[in-house]
Amino acid sequence: MIVPLLSLAPGERGVVVDLRGGPNFRSRLYAMGLAPGAIVRVLENYPRGPLIVEAGGTRLALGKGMAARVFVRKL
Structure with a gap:
């Protein structure tokens, strides 16, 4: 499941799949x-x-x- 990094609870892990922002953000x-x-x-x-x-x-x-624009696949 792909979710914003912000939605993960302490202890949870994920793999970064998308960064939603401009070139400076990335x-x-x-x-x-x-x-x-x-x-x-x-x-x-x-x-x-x-x-x-x-x-x-x-x-x-x-x-x-910033964390709301980093999308991860939960592990």
Whole structure:
């Protein structure tokens, strides 16, 4: 099932399948290691704060708007 990264609960994992945004958005995520095919695991999803994920052994903090435009296939 393909869902926004934002919808995953802490502990859930997914494979990035789509980045819905312009070239600057994609470039920024690629630089962070979030490219199609990357496996991500949600560590924290704060109600009024960022989504904390792990990708490629690196922890990243994503704003809600950004995380809503990263689509993953749940594992």
